[in-house]
Amino acid sequence: MRQFIRGCAIRALGALVATTLASVALADETCNSPYTTRLIKGQEDYVHVWTLGVDGLGDGSDKLVTVDVNPKSKHYGKVVHTLSVGGRGEAHHMGFTDDRRYLWAGGLDDSRIFVFDVGSNPAKPRLVRTIADLPKRTGYVGPHTFYALPGRMLVQALSNNKDHGGVTGIAVYNNKGKFVAKYDMPTSTLGGVAGDGYGYDLAINPKKNVLLTSSFTGWNNYMMDMGKMVKDAEAMKRFGTTMAVWDLKAMKPKQLLAVPGAPLEIRWSLHRGDNWAITAAALTSKLWLIKPDGKGGWQAKDVATIGDPAKIPLPVDISITADGKGLWVNTFMDGTTRYFDLSNPEAPKEVYSKHTGRQVNMVSQSWDGKRVYITSSLLANWDKKGADNEQFLALYKWDGKALAEQFRIDFNAAKLGRAHHMKFSANPRTKQAAVPIEVAAQR
Amino acid sequence: MSARRTAAGLWLAVLLALCGTAGASRDAQRPVVERPTMDYVPPAAGSYRLNVIQPAPEGRVVGPDGRFRSLSAYTRGRVTLLSLIYTYCTEPTGCALAYETGVELKAKIIADEALRGRVRFVSLSFDPVNDDYRSMQAYGGSNARADGPLPWFFLATRNVDELKSILEGFDQDIEIEVDPRGSAFRTISHMLKLFLIDRDGMVREIYSTAFLQPEAMLNDIKTLVMEEDARR
Numbered sequence: 001m002r003q004f005i006r007g008c009a010i011r012a013l014g015a016l017v018a019t020t021l022a023s024v025a026l027a028d029e030t031c032n033s034p035y036t037t038r039l040i041k042g043q044e045d046y047v048h049v050w051t052l053g054v055d056g057l058g059d060g061s062d063k064l065v066t067v068d069v070n071p072k073s074k075h076y077g078k079v080v081h082t083l084s085v086g087g088r089g090e091a092h093h094m095g096f097t098d099d100r101r102y103l104w105a106g107g108l109d110d111s112r113i114f115v116f117d118v119g120s121n122p123a124k125p126r127l128v129r130t131i132a133d134l135p136k137r138t139g140y141v142g143p144h145t146f147y148a149l150p151g152r153m154l155v156q157a158l159s160n161n162k163d164h165g166g167v168t169g170i171a172v173y174n175n176k177g178k179f180v181a182k183y184d185m186p187t188s189t190l191g192g193v194a195g196d197g198y199g200y201d202l203a204i205n206p207k208k209n210v211l212l213t214s215s216f217t218g219w220n221n222y223m224m225d226m227g228k229m230v231k232d233a234e235a236m237k238r239f240g241t242t243m244a245v246w247d248l249k250a251m252k253p254k255q256l257l258a259v260p261g262a263p264l265e266i267r268w269s270l271h272r273g274d275n276w277a278i279t280a281a282a283l284t285s286k287l288w289l290i291k292p293d294g295k296g297g298w299q300a301k302d303v304a305t306i307g308d309p310a311k312i313p314l315p316v317d318i319s320i321t322a323d324g325k326g327l328w329v330n331t332f333m334d335g336t337t338r339y340f341d342l343s344n345p346e347a348p349k350e351v352y353s354k355h356t357g358r359q360v361n362m363v364s365q366s367w368d369g370k371r372v373y374i375t376s377s378l379l380a381n382w383d384k385k386g387a388d389n390e391q392f393l394a395l396y397k398w399d400g401k402a403l404a405e406q407f408r409i410d411f412n413a414a415k416l417g418r419a420h421h422m423k424f425s426a427n428p429r430t431k432q433a434a435v436p437i438e439v440a441a442q443r
Numbered sequence: 444m445s446a447r448r449t450a451a452g453l454w455l456a457v458l459l460a461l462c463g464t465a466g467a468s469r470d471a472q473r474p475v476v477e478r479p480t481m482d483y484v485p486p487a488a489g490s491y492r493l494n495v496i497q498p499a500p501e502g503r504v505v506g507p508d509g510r511f512r513s514l515s516a517y518t519r520g521r522v523t524l525l526s527l528i529y530t531y532c533t534e535p536t537g538c539a540l541a542y543e544t545g546v547e548l549k550a551k552i553i554a555d556e557a558l559r560g561r562v563r564f565v566s567l568s569f570d571p572v573n574d575d576y577r578s579m580q581a582y583g584g585s586n587a588r589a590d591g592p593l594p595w596f597f598l599a600t601r602n603v604d605e606l607k608s609i610l611e612g613f614d615q616d617i618e619i620e621v622d623p624r625g626s627a628f629r630t631i632s633h634m635l636k637l638f639l640i641d642r643d644g645m646v647r648e649i650y651s652t653a654f655l656q657p658e659a660m661l662n663d664i665k666t667l668v669m670e671e672d673a674r675r
Contacts, residue, residue: 035651037634098651099616099634150636151614151649152496174497175614181494206653207480249659250491275482 030270030322030367033148034206038100041367044424045070046080046122049393050105051417052380053088058415062091062107064116064125065416067393067409069371069424077395077407079414081124085114090223090380093421095146097153097175102128103423104153106143108379109223111135113143113155115177122425131177135161138171138182142219145201151175156202159219166218166238167197170251185213186244186253191297193256198240203266203277204248210298211248212277212290214263215240226382239283243290245298257300259288265317266290269324269345276345278303280318280329285309287327289345304348306338307331316378317362321369330356330363332378337363337396337403354403356396358388364422365398372396372403376411377418393419476540481656488665493647499525499640500612504567505576505599507589514567514609515644517596521563522667523640524548524660527615527633529570530582536652537635542566544637545595546586547657552664553592561668564595569610569617569633571600613638613646641667 032039047069053061061084068075089107096103101119106112115129134155135141142158155171167187172180186195198215205212216222217239221229229235239262245255261284268277276291285306293299306329307313313331320327320342327340327348337360339352362375374394377383383391391411396403411419502514518525526545532538545564552558566583568574579597580587587597600606610617617633637655639648648663 034653099614101616149649150651150654151646172494176497178497180496207482209483209485209659247486247491250486252486252491 030320030365031265031267032096033098034204034268035098035150036096036100036148037098038426039367040424040426043070043072043426044366044371045073045427046425047364047373047393048094048103048116048118048122048125048423048425049375049419050091050094050421050423051411051419052091052377053084054380054417055088057412057417059084060088061086061417062088063417064103064105064114065393065411065419066123066125068123069373069395071406077409079409079416082416083116083125083127085112085127085130088380091420092379093144093146094423095153096148096423098148098150099175100425102175104146104155105421106146106155108142108144108158108219111141111143111157113146113173113177118423118425122427129177131173133179134171137179138169140168140171140182142168142222143171144199144216147202147204152180154202156199156213158199158216158222164219166199166216166221166240168199168218170199170202170213181251183251185215186256190244190253190256193242193258195244195253195256196240196242198242200240200262200264201266201279203268205268205275205277206248208275209248211246211251212266212268213244213246214259214266214279215242216262216264216282222379223381226379243279243288243300255297257290257298259300260284261286263288264315267318267320267327269320270322271324274324278318278320278327278342278345278348280306280315282314282316283312285313285315285331287329287340287348291345301346303346304340304350306350307334307336316360319363319365319372321365322367326369328363328365328372330360330374332359332361335360337372337374352402356394356403357392358390359384362421364424366424370398371406372398373422375419375422377420380418383418391416391418393422475535476543477535478540479536479653479655481658485656485659485662488662489669491666492670493639493663493666496646496649497614498612499523499638499644499646500609502609502612503601503605504609505601507576507580507587507596507598509576511601514598517563517565517598518640519644520642522561522642522664522671523563523565524637524664525565525567525640526635526637527569527610527613528566529568530574530578534635537633540652540655541635541637542582544655544657544660548660548664549586549593549595551657551661555661555665558664558668559592561671562593562664564593565598566595567598567609568600569606569615571602571606575599639663639667642671 049065063084066081089110094105103116113131116125140157145156147154152174157168169184185197187197200214200216202213241260243257261281263279287304289301289303306315314333316332329338335357337356340348361378394408395406499518526541528538576599583597637650
């Protein structure tokens with residue numbers, strides 16, 4: 001508001017500069033809600049890493065780690081800020097509010113949601129709110145995906161507080177952190193497919209009024225030691241096998257799609273005219289295409305394998321290019337970052353791969369596709385042990401042919417913790433169009 | 444729309460705005476708008492519920508006649524579609540789109556007997572310096588009417604302090620563009636939001652650019668009117 005007052009005082013500077021608002025587009029990754037504004041199309045200044053605390057390492061607390069990633073900065077490749085939230089709650093994913101001023105970050109174990117102000121000074125985020133009423137309000141636990149709607153946030157949970165299994169739902173909060181509504185994941189049969197009630201990611205196609213959700217597993221599994229879990233036949237049965245197509249306006253599930261093997265991240269193509277989404281099934285190591293079935297509904301097609309499924313490479317994150325023609329896939333077990341040619345989404349082809357760490361989890365690319373960021377941690381109890389438990393944030397440049405490492409921050413050596421989810425931000429001096437990504441992406 | 448076309452359209456709009464005269468009809472000066480794509484049939488009115496998102500804030504505004512009133516005088520008692528705009532905004536997916544969407548919706552509402560007298564529109568400026576109540580009436584042109592089957596009020600505020608509390612209440616983000624030295628331009632950077640408010644003053648839907656789909660918005664308005672009728 002201080003700037004507003006100043007603006008009023010010198011308003012005679014004139015309206016000619018109004019053109020800058022729309023002609024200078026800004027940058028950001030491709031996975032944000034289409035309702036989030038201030039897309040970063042150029043160089044991001046900071047990467048915020050939601051980091052799991054490790055007992056005995058540093059302060060042991062979950063924290064938001066901010067890294068300067070602008071090569072023109074004297075702090076390039078350095079941690080410039082850390083913000084501990086106290087305790088270890090299984091830090092996992094984050095999402096911006098619609099105005100991109102605030103970053104919501106969740107804990108899969110303690111179900112707390114932390115709201116960071118990253119708009120005032122992205123170099124020094126501030127914790128402005130902690131939301132702790134998710135289980136009480138909804139019966140859900142494990143807030144996973146944070147996805148902006150105008151003035152509010154969709155929160156996809158992973159589990160529930162009754163049996164800590166996979167049956168869960170979606171909560172809605174307004175931007176001030178007040179609970180608005182809850183929606184159970186479907187457990188009935190829709191379109192001949194039985195709902196498992198599980199949840200994981202969600203993503204919206206505004207022009208189709210479609211909300212698409214995927215399914216993972218409950219607290220009992222994601223908090224269990226991975227080695228123990230894979231030997232537990234009953235536990236291994238408790239993974240999601242469906243995706244749900246919702247009427248977004250009505251918030252009602254309309255159709256269920258059979259997608260076995262725990263379908264995880266969902267990415268809609270942002271290419272103008274496209275109406276398809278893609279996901280990776282972790283346990284079966286498959287890419288699935290979700291597209292209209294030509295009869296007014298939707299269909300899911302198994303379109304590619306990722307690595308050798310028999311070796312369970314465990315695809316854990318995907319990142320789609322802005323033009324919908326390429327897809328990065330990280331496979332956790334073999335520490336490999338793979339690039340798929342998506343020119344024909346019916347038949348994706350792996351055209352490049354590189355071993356990027358002993359374990360790799362999240363992969364996030366810049367809007368222009370020239371920079372690819374990678375982190376290492378999957379879940380505290382699923383990460384590898386001993387020397388294989390590398391924890392890092394790494395930046396690679398991508399020239400269309402090969403990944404070239406620019407820097408790597410060792411989160412163990414820096415006593416930070418397990419590096420998980422990433423989000424980009426830009427300094428206020430960088431003009432960013434205050435239009436939703438849905439609009440900015442088409443310019 | 445290509446960046447070049449967008450920029451050209453904006454330059455034209457700016458030139459028109461600079462050449463405009465206060466009080467004249469603004470219809471010929473409005474920038475070309477970019478409409479969001481809608482490729483679905485919206486759910487039928489009354490087949491779904493709109494959640495209570497937040498209360499609409501109270502505040503002091505300047506009405507069409509230049510008198511000060513409570514904002515709630517314009518947000519209670521009828522279903523209200525409120526937009527926050529400024530008159531010289533040139534963003535193709537911004538204020539002009541909000542206005543054009545209102546014009547399209549207005550025709551649909553007037554044509555529906557069940558909605559007559561049940562709905563109002565409000566356009567409130569978030570620039571208390573450049574937009575006074577007179578310029579807001581000029582911006583509204585022939586649509587700025589307090590009577591008829593669909594009243595449309597074009598409101599201003601007196602000062603930044605009074606505006607600030609309203610913006611914070613709606614959680615509306617605005618910024619003044621600044622140059623590299625920190626000096627402010629006139630341009631206001633804001634995320635377009637329209638608020639659908641029920642007769643009790645509760646915000647039931649928020650529309651940003653991608654949601655400005657008149658057919659779906661009409662069904663939302665009908666849904667709230669049907670909800671009112673069911674409570675009677």
